[in-house]
Amino acid sequence: MKSRFKYLIASTLIISLAFGFQNTLGQTLKKYEINAEVAPVKIYSDHLKMGGSNPKGETILVNNYFLSKSGNPFIPITGEFHFSRYPNQYWEESIQKMKAGGINIIATYVFWNIHEEHEGKFRWDGDRDLKKFIALCAKNDMYVFVRVGPFCHGEIRNGGLPDWLLGRPLMIRSNDPAYLSYVEKLYDEIGTQLKGTYFKDGGSVIGIQLENEYQHSAAPWGLTYAGQPHDWTAAESDLSLTQAGVGVSETKNPYADLGNDHMKILKSLALKAGMDVPLYTATGWGNAAIVTNESIPVTAAYAYPFWTAHKDISPFFLYKDMHCDPDYAPVRYQPEDYPAFPAELGTGIMTVYSRRPIVEQKSFDAMMNRCLGSGANGLGYYMYHSGSTPRGDRYYFSDEAYGLPKISYDFQAPIGEFGQVREGFQRLKLINRFAQEFGDLLAPMTTVLPENAPILKPENVTDLRYAVRIKDNSGFLFVNNFQDDLKTTDKPDIQIAIKTGGDVVTIPEASGFTMKEGENVIFPFHLAINGADLIYATAQLYTKSDDGKMPYYVFVSQDGSNAEFSFAKSNGLSIKKSPGISLDQNEKRILVKCSKGTSEFTANVKGRQTKILVIEKSLALQSYLVTIKGQKSLMFSDAVILQENDMISALSAGRNAFTIHVYPKFLGKLNAENAAVLASVNNSLMSEFNISVPEFKLEPTVRQIGERKTVVTLPPSLNGLNDLFLNIDYTGDTGMGFLDGELVTDEFWKGTLWQIGLKKFYPNAASKEMVFYFRPVNEGASYLDDISPKDRPDFSKLKQVLNIRKISFTPEYKVNLQFE
Known part of the structure; x- marks a missing residue:
């Protein structure tokens, strides 16, 4: 593992930031150089017992470096969405939102205790209807990964294990035959629901995840006593090494062989239940167990964990070679034998009572840029679409012992608890479309790093962070200028020279480009565009279309920048410019310079024309395919x-x-x-x-019951709206919302607007009163360090603060469009 990593590092060169020269405008360019003359990664697959085909002859295969679909390299973009945490009548709209965001695989947990709360009585109705959910995914051409447990975590009570299991004479999460007999019954039930939905049957289920963080992490048992330390849902032999949440595990587990056997047994039980799929995965971070050569060990990265004692600055925005050095290493497997497939990249995080991390949505695409630039050949978002944890017959299914809200599972995700589309959704869309459209080019490419990569620390926000992926002299330059819990600096006048086997590509050739604080870019070099050789572009590839009479490529420039495109000169190439475009030619290349904003030009190669559309990032964030x-x-x-x-x-x-x-x-x-x-x-x-459409105007009717209780009268109907959001702007400790005396929504205050989608409660909520109970925030509360300084209360006069500033409605309109 280390030998290849050292080779890549040794083959690179970075010129000190202190060195520069004056360009024609009198600016000092900061020059960097990276030697990308490296050996291609060795691809092999005979050791992996995975893959499959469907009745159409389509195949999904995996080698040690990437996945392929019908022979073409393929980058899976996986979004986590828990069907049992969202109203089933709105599943399809949510699936369509995920598809619009560039997701091509939906991952979902099957929480054992939600389906078998009472021993022997499985429920698959309503919001538990796994078969219906899978059918809707198939209808919308979305692949599915089913995470079957038996232990899931997912901030569910006992990590998904039923309470009654604690009262049975067996050892959980072990090879105890009594425990495995219960697991077999669970798998048989899941297999019955999934019958006919597998890829081999022509269905959409292409993958099964076995267990979760086995011999690494666990959840606390929900049956506990106030003040009692957490009692982890792990086998007794593993308790000493079991940790809270995701992290590094340096100590070797003396029972690792038992754990490996356990994972093999689980796979055999899954196959026996009919779960025959091309891909099996296991969470392999932090020395967790996998099924060697029979499962892909997926990785994770959480930049804003709630399970740590305080904020910490993460390494997940620094480039590395993830194929050799996975995050949360050491690991129990040989990394070079498997693709680097992050399945839990923290797009958001939950808040617990004592910790309330605020996730910056800019971190989402910055982390994905870093992962792709570091050799990842899959992206998996946890969570991508959040929801609300249901209540059982006897208790809340939320992980209350861990201090989570009883209902809310908003996760600050790209798609919120009530289906709200957020900034992170728009930002990830650009990365997702790039990976989908050009994954066949990117996946086989080798990662190359600058020589300072091993010594660069997360706290260093002044040095440039960049990496290259390359194959056959063609590749992509990745640059990231974001760091969690720190503010980076603007980096103007950057010029990066990439030495390939054929030449040196200098991006840009004469001037520099600027990396704004918090942003990231991916620039192509030696990209083949319908017969033209694009030497480089200072704009990011987004999407393309090869259909119709006029193919086109779409690139995204940084806001306020002048993108440029350098094409290799050839006898058959000509560029047709349009307003805002200028050309500069010499014997080697044609340089196309674009004005700020939106522009278009046409590349003509021997009569074949391709349009190039260039849009700024702010506009690209509003785009949909x-x-x-x-x-x-x-x-x-x-x-x-x-x-x-x-x-x-x-x-x-x-x-x-x-x-x-x-x-x-x-x-x-x-x-x-x-x-x-x-x-x-x-x-x-x-x-x-x-x-x-006609404007919907409605001011909420609000009355106050004492200092802590507020009553909002809900409208008689939603009047044809797609949804109606109730917004509560307040400062406090916690908020709880009741309908007919039942708790239906809650929130831990963190300085952000509390927004509640009401459509899930209609028609039962028509004209009813929703009662809210708030508690004040206390001076010295443990979570105040997580709150932005501008949102922290002033305790100079009062030691408790509760302030309900404004309650309002936001209507969501829906318009169906038909093009004729």
């Missing part, structure tokens, strides 16, 4: 754009009027259900449609 009349198109809007077959829907929160732009230009007619449409006639690159 759709199909209009068989044409792969981009739509840009403040609204969330979803598609099902030919029907496109727009969801607009808080705005009854919004604009949609379409690229390439659509010259037909747009009809909108129950909405007015005004098409704008202009000479821009895109079609423009202005859409409006």
Whole structure:
């Protein structure tokens, strides 16, 4: 493992930041150089007993470096969504949101205690209907990974183990035959639900995760006493090495062989229950057990953990070679034998009563950039779509012993507890589309690092962080300028020279580019575009279309920057410029310089034309890929754009009027259900449609019962809205919401707006009162260090603070669109 890592490091060169030269504008360029003349990674697969085909002859295979689909390298983009934590009547809308965000695999837990709360009585109805959920994923062309446990964690009571299991004469999470007999019954039940849904049957289930963090972590038993230390849900032989949450585990487990055997037994039970899939995974971080050569050991990275005593600055924004050196190493397996497949990248985090980390949404795409640049050939987001933990017949299923909210599982995720689409969703979309569209190029590429990579510390926010992935002189340059819990510095006038086997690519060739604080980029070099050799671009690849008469590529530039594209000169290449484009040619290349904002030019290679669209990141964040009349198109809007077959829907929160732009230009007619449409006639690159619906206006009726209790009267109906969000702007300790005296929603205050989607409660909630009970925050509360300084209460006059500033509604409109 270390020999290859040292070879890559030894083959690189970085020139000191102290060295620079004056460019023609009098600016001092900061020059970096990296030698990417490295041997390609060795690819082999005979040792792995995985893979499969479906009735159409399509295959999913895995080697030691990447996955392939029907012979083509494939980067899975996995989003975690727990079906049992969300109302089943809205599952399909959520699946469509995930697809719109660039997810191609949905991962979901099957929590044992939710399905068998009472021993011997399994429930698969309502929000527990696994079969229905899988069918909806298949309907929307989404693959599924099912995480079958028996232990899941997922911030569920006992980590998903039923309470009654504690009262049975057996040793949990062990090879005890009595325990395994219960697991076999669970797997048989899950197998019955999954029958006919597997990839081999033509279905969407391509993967099974066995257990979770086995011989690494556990959850506390929910049956406990106040003040009692946590009693972990682990076999007694593993208790001394069991830790809270995800972390590094340096100590070798003397019972590791038993753990390896246990994982093999679980796989045999899964196969016996019919769970025959191309891919099996096991959480392999921190010396956890896997099924050697029969499961992919997936990795994790959480930059804002709630299980640590205080904030810590993570290493997860520094480039490394993850194929040789996984996060949370040491590990129990040989890393070079498996692809680097992070399945739990912390896109958000939960809050517990004593710790309330605030996750910056910029961290999401920054971490994914770092992982891809570090050799990851899969991305998995935990959580991607959050929800609400259900209540059982006897107790809340939430992990109350760990100090979590009784219901809320918002996780600050890209898609919130009530389906809210957040900044992180938009940011990840750019990474996801890049990995989907160009994963066949990226996956086989070798990681190359600058020589200071092994000594660069997370606290160092001044040195440039970058890496290269390369194969056959073509590749991608990755740069990241984000660090959790620290503010990095703007880095202007950067120039990076990449030495390949054929030449030296200098990005950019004469001037420099700027990395803004908190941002990240991926620049291509020697990219083949329909016969043209793009030497480099100072814009990030986003997507492409090869269908229709005019193929196009879309690149994303940093806001306020002038992107440039250098094409190798050839006899058959010409560039057709448009307004805002300038050309500079010499005997070796054609340099295309784009003005700020949106621009387009055409590359013509011997009569074959390809349009290049360049958009700024702020616009790209509003983009959605759709199909209009068989044409792969981009739509840009403040609204969330979803598609099902030919029907496109727009969801607009808080705005009854919004604009949609379409690229390439659509010259037909747009009809909108129950909405007015005004098409704008202009000479821009895109079609423009202005859409409006009648405005929904409603001020909440609020009354106060003492200092801590507030009552909100809910409207008689949602009046055709897609949802109605109740917003509570307050400072306090905790908030709890009741309907008909039953707790239905709760929150731990952390300085952010509490938003509750009401549609899940209708029609039963019509005209009813929702009663809120708040508790004040106390001076010296353990979580105050997590709260932003601007949001911390002033305790100079009072030692307890409760302030309910404003309660309001935000309507979410839905408009169905039809292009004719």
